[in-house]
Amino acid sequence: MLKCKECKYCNGIACRGEIPGVGGKDTGESFVRNVEAMKRVRINMDVQADPGEISTACTILGVPMSMPVFSAPVAGIKNNYGFDISEYDYSCQVLDACEKTGIRGFTGDGIDIENLFAKPAQAVNDHNGHGIVTIKPWVKEGVDARIEILSHLKFDMAAMDVDAAGLPLLRAGKTPVETKNTEALRYIKQKLGKPFIVKGIMTVHAAQAAVDAGVDAIVVSNHGGRVMDDTPGTLEVLPEIAAAVKGKVTILIDGGIRSGNDVFKCLALGADGVLIGRPFALACVKGGSEGLAAAIQKIQDQLKQAMLMTGCHTLADITRDKVRIAG
Numbered sequence: 001m002l003k004c005k006e007c008k009y010c011n012g013i014a015c016r017g018e019i020p021g022v023g024g025k026d027t028g029e030s031f032v033r034n035v036e037a038m039k040r041v042r043i044n045m046d047v048q049a050d051p052g053e054i055s056t057a058c059t060i061l062g063v064p065m066s067m068p069v070f071s072a073p074v075a076g077i078k079n080n081y082g083f084d085i086s087e088y089d090y091s092c093q094v095l096d097a098c099e100k101t102g103i104r105g106f107t108g109d110g111i112d113i114e115n116l117f118a119k120p121a122q123a124v125n126d127h128n129g130h131g132i133v134t135i136k137p138w139v140k141e142g143v144d145a146r147i148e149i150l151s152h153l154k155f156d157m158a159a160m161d162v163d164a165a166g167l168p169l170l171r172a173g174k175t176p177v178e179t180k181n182t183e184a185l186r187y188i189k190q191k192l193g194k195p196f197i198v199k200g201i202m203t204v205h206a207a208q209a210a211v212d213a214g215v216d217a218i219v220v221s222n223h224g225g226r227v228m229d230d231t232p233g234t235l236e237v238l239p240e241i242a243a244a245v246k247g248k249v250t251i252l253i254d255g256g257i258r259s260g261n262d263v264f265k266c267l268a269l270g271a272d273g274v275l276i277g278r279p280f281a282l283a284c285v286k287g288g289s290e291g292l293a294a295a296i297q298k299i300q301d302q303l304k305q306a307m308l309m310t311g312c313h314t315l316a317d318i319t320r321d322k323v324r325i326a327g
């Protein structure tokens, strides 16, 4: 039996506090708030517009994509979903679906460097390097060990989920995680020699520090509400972060994105792209790479429909005036 309750609408309520599992930390409110923040944004329907083709195509960090959507890093599938599959096989299914649909997928990381980091990174390598490997914010020794593994592999880009710095299980290990300052991020970016994405940005201060470190992209993220209770929803903080750093760094966001309409809202409020976590992971666990490809396709169809209903032909047409924030 899966640990995920497979709710019709994935909103963090039925799984509150379930870690291991797919819930948000403690009361689960940060996860729930991501979804609520998304729902508070409404789309201004307006079809007084020229007819014609609608394109969701884009290029993010030099990679041409069918739409600005990534599959988020989701590690520990056996532990969190109760689904018996190796991290390598799971990563291959995700990357297969991403390849088929023209998007990109992230892999994750964990204490077990071989199974949770090296094997998923190998899966990226085995998909022509088409994927983003994520490194947790280990102390220098742990980061260096992972960059050494990557030096033998093909990969498009790398990310660090800096918000994993407080995870008790990872702080207790022999090579623990730690918070990262501007110099540490600059060091990692230089050592990687690839586009570097910092994931787990929730304030203008952290976004600015990432820009100062010279990173290529940030992900406005609270880790799907799994690392701290009582944070704001990610879409609540996106507008102020975009006002501060838009144009200086690529802005991605995740948390509670469940439809193409949600992707549209994020773009209208300043994001260049989005990551989707639990819905894609569940689609893959239930239906393998074909199931995930269908879920990705559905998001693209919905995004196109939202663009049609708001008079947008390209992603550049999705501007702030296309949405309103209620309340």
Ligand SMILES: Cc1cc2nc3c(=O)[nH]c(=O)nc-3n(C[C@H](O)[C@H](O)[C@H](O)COP(=O)(O)O)c2cc1C
Pocket: 021, 022, 023, 034, 072, 073, 074, 075, 076, 080, 107, 108, 109, 110, 134, 160, 161, 199, 221, 222, 223, 224, 226, 254, 255, 256, 257, 275, 276, 277, 278, 279
């Ligand atoms: C079971 C599970 C495992 C995750 N593992 C990782 C991970 O290894 N690295 C990481 O950066 N984020 C991880 N995340 C967070 C996701 O990448 C993403 O930020 C979050 O799920 C987005 O919210 P959503 O699930 O509401 O779309 C994980 C999330 C879940 C649910």
